[in-house]
Amino acid sequence: MTNPLGTRLDATFKGVELRSGVDGRLAVVVPREAIVPVLTFLKEDGYDYLQLISCVDWIDRGEFELVYLLSFYTEDEVGRDGGKQEVLLKATVPREQASAPTATGVFAIAEPHEREIHELYGIHFEGHPRLTPLFLDRDYEIPPFRKDFDTKQYVADVFDRVPPIDEEG
Amino acid sequence: MRELELYFGPQHLGMVGNFSITLKVEGDRILEATANPGYLHRGFEKLMEGRSWIKNFPMVCRINLVDPDHMEMIYAMGVEKLAGIEVPERAQFVRSIYLELARVSSHLFGLWAYANMLGFDTVSNWAMYHRDLVLDLFEELTGGRVYHIYVWPGGVRRDFPEGFTDRMVSTLHSIGGCVPDYDTTFFNNKLFSERARGVGVVSREEALAMGGVGQVIRATGMKYDVRKVDPYAAYDRVPWEVHTRDDGDAYSRICVVRDEMIESVHMIFNLIDAMPEGDVYNRVPNPLKWKIPAGEAYVRCESSRGELGLYLVSDGGEKPHRVHFRTPSYAHGLAILEKTLVGANIADVGNIMMSMYVVAPEIDR
Numbered sequence: 001m002t003n004p005l006g007t008r009l010d011a012t013f014k015g016v017e018l019r020s021g022v023d024g025r026l027a028v029v030v031p032r033e034a035i036v037p038v039l040t041f042l043k044e045d046g047y048d049y050l051q052l053i054s055c056v057d058w059i060d061r062g063e064f065e066l067v068y069l070l071s072f073y074t075e076d077e078v079g080r081d082g083g084k085q086e087v088l089l090k091a092t093v094p095r096e097q098a099s100a101p102t103a104t105g106v107f108a109i110a111e112p113h114e115r116e117i118h119e120l121y122g123i124h125f126e127g128h129p130r131l132t133p134l135f136l137d138r139d140y141e142i143p144p145f146r147k148d149f150d151t152k153q154y155v156a157d158v159f160d161r162v163p164p165i166d167e168e169g
Numbered sequence: 170m171r172e173l174e175l176y177f178g179p180q181h182l183g184m185v186g187n188f189s190i191t192l193k194v195e196g197d198r199i200l201e202a203t204a205n206p207g208y209l210h211r212g213f214e215k216l217m218e219g220r221s222w223i224k225n226f227p228m229v230c231r232i233n234l235v236d237p238d239h240m241e242m243i244y245a246m247g248v249e250k251l252a253g254i255e256v257p258e259r260a261q262f263v264r265s266i267y268l269e270l271a272r273v274s275s276h277l278f279g280l281w282a283y284a285n286m287l288g289f290d291t292v293s294n295w296a297m298y299h300r301d302l303v304l305d306l307f308e309e310l311t312g313g314r315v316y317h318i319y320v321w322p323g324g325v326r327r328d329f330p331e332g333f334t335d336r337m338v339s340t341l342h343s344i345g346g347c348v349p350d351y352d353t354t355f356f357n358n359k360l361f362s363e364r365a366r367g368v369g370v371v372s373r374e375e376a377l378a379m380g381g382v383g384q385v386i387r388a389t390g391m392k393y394d395v396r397k398v399d400p401y402a403a404y405d406r407v408p409w410e411v412h413t414r415d416d417g418d419a420y421s422r423i424c425v426v427r428d429e430m431i432e433s434v435h436m437i438f439n440l441i442d443a444m445p446e447g448d449v450y451n452r453v454p455n456p457l458k459w460k461i462p463a464g465e466a467y468v469r470c471e472s473s474r475g476e477l478g479l480y481l482v483s484d485g486g487e488k489p490h491r492v493h494f495r496t497p498s499y500a501h502g503l504a505i506l507e508k509t510l511v512g513a514n515i516a517d518v519g520n521i522m523m524s525m526y527v528v529a530p531e532i533d534r
Binding site for chain 2: 023025048049050051052054056057067069073074075076077088107108109111112133134135136137144145149151152
């Protein structure tokens with residue numbers, strides 16, 4: 001790998017896997033224990049802007065993929081060729097034991113993103129200050145954004161049924 | 170003094186939109202604020218996983234009622250990136266003009282909400298009227314007033330009708346002619362500026378630490394605009410400027426909105442002059458059986474409230490595997506708003522919230 005940031009990440013952390021990027025981004029796959037140290041390293045390296053934390057349910061592989069999109073605040077055009085690259089950091093979490101360390105200590109904006117992922121995918125973020133519900137009002141057996149949650153079936157079960165009329169009232 | 174818990178919204182005169190904030194107050198001073206989104210959570214991202222790539226277009230614009238066009242644009246950009254579709258040069262210009270028109274319409278709507286909330290009814294009625302004139306243009310161009318579904322993978326649905334650019338220029342001139350009236354009645358009006366100066370100050374460090382974008386950081390003097398930083402459509406083909414203010418308060422933010430609106434109009438004139446002839450559409454495969462190669466993409470554009478992003482994953486099928494929008498109000502309405510409200514007065518809650526231009530539906534999605 002000729003990328004200087006990639007080389008430094010490879011030298012500093014164990015188990016870091018570099019992949020060909022997405023649209024000019026450097027894609028880095030790390031074990032889940034390394035999420036916070038790598039994010040801290042990148043923040044100190046000038047990646048001060050966490051654009052998004054996303055989660056993808058790969059149900060066939062039995063794992064969730066956490067995706068951290070890192071960029072930096074600048075007033076100039078981001079150099080796609082040769083300039084500083086944006087970073088896409090990935091870590092996988094098994095579906096059976098869905099938990100990951102929180103990134104709120106590094107980026108304040110991680111707080112609502114992780115709350116949302118906790119609510120919609122059921123991933124527990126260890127050390128998160130408030131994993132309270134963000135959007136939803138009901139309890140779900142399966143967190144509703146997981147692939148095995150059947151939206152149509154849920155709607156049919158919950159909303160399509162005519163409630164029985166209480167004969168007394 | 171006794172601490173009280175106060176519910177600000179969703180039914181509250183000072184609240185615009187389906188959103189609520191729980192305030193802990195002591196007298197008139199706010200000790201703690203908790204934002205409660207979710208009143209408009211429709212689960213669009215999950216629903217989109219169950220529909221074909223093209224069927225998602227009528228859905229994606231409904232994520233944000235105020236500025237639906239940037240939603241279409243970002244989704245089209247994501248699909249184009251995954252499928253490797255090129256867009257003709259003329260379509261890039263048409264898209265830019267269309268998006269700037271959308272920015273003017275959205276900013277006027279925002280101005281309506283802000284002025285209305287502060288009790289400047291004259292200004293809010295002007296803004297609504299002028300927005301309606303822009304909606305007439307959209308209706309002529311696309312058939313829809315609010316939701317347009319005009320941007321499409323590979324270009325736009327149709328070219329400008331004959332005489333459309335002339336009518337657009339004439340409408341924008343008539344709106345632009347009212348800028349001095351807006352200035353006198355609102356922006357330079359002491360009643361307003363005293364009300365907004367020094368209120369809801371967000372420093373640059375705070376804004377950057379909490380993922381602020383758009384007017385929130387441009388009001389702190391930082392020229393961060395995705396149209397410059399990561400140009401798309403035809404934004405790098407014409408000269409234009411990023412407007413900033415330095416104080417980081419509500420007044421600076423709304424003045425950035427004002428300046429941007431004027432800049433957008435100038436930009437539209439420049440884009441019309443520079444627009445080349447040609448096609449506005451590149452054919453895509455049969456959209457009903459369209460399989461997009463497996464992969465992922467993150468695209469971003471500058472919506473009327475700041476950076477709008479989309480993380481799109483395809484597993485090689487006829488439907489998206491994962492769709493995730495990064496909306497500007499997410500950072501502004503949750504993290505930054507909760508922090509900024511601490512220490513403010515109850516009367517300034519709506520003021521601060523609307524000056525950050527928080528649009529609830531795009532937080533919930």
